[in-house]
Amino acid sequence: MIKKEIQPIELLQIEQLFQDNNWEIEQDIDIRVSLFQKFIDRYERIKKDDRDLFIKLSERFLRIQENEVYSIFRDSYNKIYDDYLESFDNIYILPLVEPYIDIADIESKKIARPKIKSGEKIKLFIELNEYRELKFSQKIILPDDFSTIEKSFDMEKDLLILVDDFIGSGKTANDILDSIFMDEKFNSSNVIILSLVAQEIGVNSIYDKHKVMTFFKYPKKRAISDFYHGEELNQRIQESNSMEDTMRIPSKWNLGYGKSEALVSIMNKSPNNTLPIFWYETKAMIAPYKRYVNYK
Amino acid sequence: MEKEDSFNEHELRLRVLIIIEKNVSIDDLYNSGYKYFQITKFLKNEISSKNAELKDGKLVITDKGIEEKIKLIKQLDINKNEKIVLPQMSSKSNDLLNITDVFIPSENELPF
Numbered sequence: 001m002i003k004k005e006i007q008p009i010e011l012l013q014i015e016q017l018f019q020d021n022n023w024e025i026e027q028d029i030d031i032r033v034s035l036f037q038k039f040i041d042r043y044e045r046i047k048k049d050d051r052d053l054f055i056k057l058s059e060r061f062l063r064i065q066e067n068e069v070y071s072i073f074r075d076s077y078n079k080i081y082d083d084y085l086e087s088f089d090n091i092y093i094l095p096l097v098e099p100y101i102d103i104a105d106i107e108s109k110k111i112a113r114p115k116i117k118s119g120e121k122i123k124l125f126i127e128l129n130e131y132r133e134l135k136f137s138q139k140i141i142l143p144d145d146f147s148t149i150e151k152s153f154d155m156e157k158d159l160l161i162l163v164d165d166f167i168g169s170g171k172t173a174n175d176i177l178d179s180i181f182m183d184e185k186f187n188s189s190n191v192i193i194l195s196l197v198a199q200e201i202g203v204n205s206i207y208d209k210h211k212v213m214t215f216f217k218y219p220k221k222r223a224i225s226d227f228y229h230g231e232e233l234n235q236r237i238q239e240s241n242s243m244e245d246t247m248r249i250p251s252k253w254n255l256g257y258g259k260s261e262a263l264v265s266i267m268n269k270s271p272n273n274t275l276p277i278f279w280y281e282t283k284a285m286i287a288p289y290k291r292y293v294n295y296k
Numbered sequence: 297m298e299k300e301d302s303f304n305e306h307e308l309r310l311r312v313l314i315i316i317e318k319n320v321s322i323d324d325l326y327n328s329g330y331k332y333f334q335i336t337k338f339l340k341n342e343i344s345s346k347n348a349e350l351k352d353g354k355l356v357i358t359d360k361g362i363e364e365k366i367k368l369i370k371q372l373d374i375n376k377n378e379k380i381v382l383p384q385m386s387s388k389s390n391d392l393l394n395i396t397d398v399f400i401p402s403e404n405e406l407p408f
Contacts, residue, residue, distance in 0.1 A: 003323075005320075005321035005323055006321055006322055006323065007319060007320070007321060007322070007355075008315055008316055008319070008322055008339050008355045009319075009350075009353070009354055009355040011322055011332065011335060011336050011339060012336065012339060012340070012350075012355060015336045015340075025333050025336075026333075027331075027333055034331075034333075036332055036333055037331065037332055037333075040332045
């Protein structure tokens with residue numbers, strides 16, 4: 001893919017964008033780790049007609065770094081109603097992950113240790129911080145896994161909070177709730193979801209399917225479809241598609257997983273719901289907000 | 297490899313001023329080994345020195361910048377028989393070229 005030219009004013013505009021968004025401009029010589037270098041490398045690959053949208057989307061891009069995770073979790077937690085929390089004896093916090101791994105079809109008695117999910121990282125950040133400052137913290141219990149609470153959980157007196165960093169289309173959360181609700185102890189009255197960032201479509205999907213409430217600090221709408229209207233919307237979608245075509249992004253990622261059009265990167269990783277123009281990369285093309293550690 | 301000293305200071309400043317004046321790509325500097333953050337710094341230095349300014353959403357050279365450019369050409373002892381290699385100018389019309397310029401086409405303009 002041929003890189004396009006970049007004019008001096010464009011470089012200054014990108015520098016201003018970094019300043020406005022409080023993104024660091026590292027004096028690092030390695031393009032693989034410098035956000036500024038990676039961002040401009042991506043920008044230069046975009047056709048001139050599409051660059052305005054790329055910058056406008058970047059202005060609204062939410063980047064959450066590791067050192068912000070706990071405070072954002074705390075802010076999200078504080079959005080849960082006091083009287084609701086007060087009504088429970090115990091508040092269990094678990095990551096929003098499948099409670100069990102199905103090994104029925106595996107002949108071997110061994111199973112590879114699964115990779116750490118982002119919900120588990122959030123739980124780890126809670127454990128690493130002084131979470132006693134949280135309201136009703138004396139009720140909070142951080143069990144090791146779902147099986148630990150399955151027997152002890154009192155459906156009338158206990159609350160289960162499932163934590164994750166991001167709710168996108170809501171499909172993953174709905175699948176996990178399907179599994180958890182197979183145990184009749186758990187229902188929409190004693191289970192809630194807590195996320196740092198949540199797409200409106202995902203929150204609505206979870207509530208529509210399971211009547212489970214989601215609490216979060218940052219609500220997000222679709223970056224293009226919910227932001228532009230009329231003829232401008234058509235034009236912006238065309239520009240976004242044009243950017244994806246230029247970068248030869250596979251059509252399955254068009255506008256992000258489930259066409260979520262998200263603009264977020266958390267703990268140095270973009271969810272697949274984020275617009276792929278920000279995270280799709282190959283060996284020859286590095287992305288500013290990567291998704292994979294190893295190039296595909 | 298860091299190439300901070302790809303050009304001497306005067307030559308570097310001359311190149312930056314020419315890029316601003318002709319509003320051409322910064323790729324010449326990047327391909328010479330300078331990183332984007334360095335090039336940004338060079339541009340901002342010229343704004344701070346009032347050799348360039350933002351006008352109607354564009355970065356333009358000032359009269360002081362033109363004088364500075366001429367001074368640098370003299371300091372570098374560049375005469376009409378010598379050539380200053382200019383950056384890519386594919387976005388500009390050819391009438392901006394003069395006898396001392398060498399046109400380097402961008403990659404997608406090459407016929408091979």
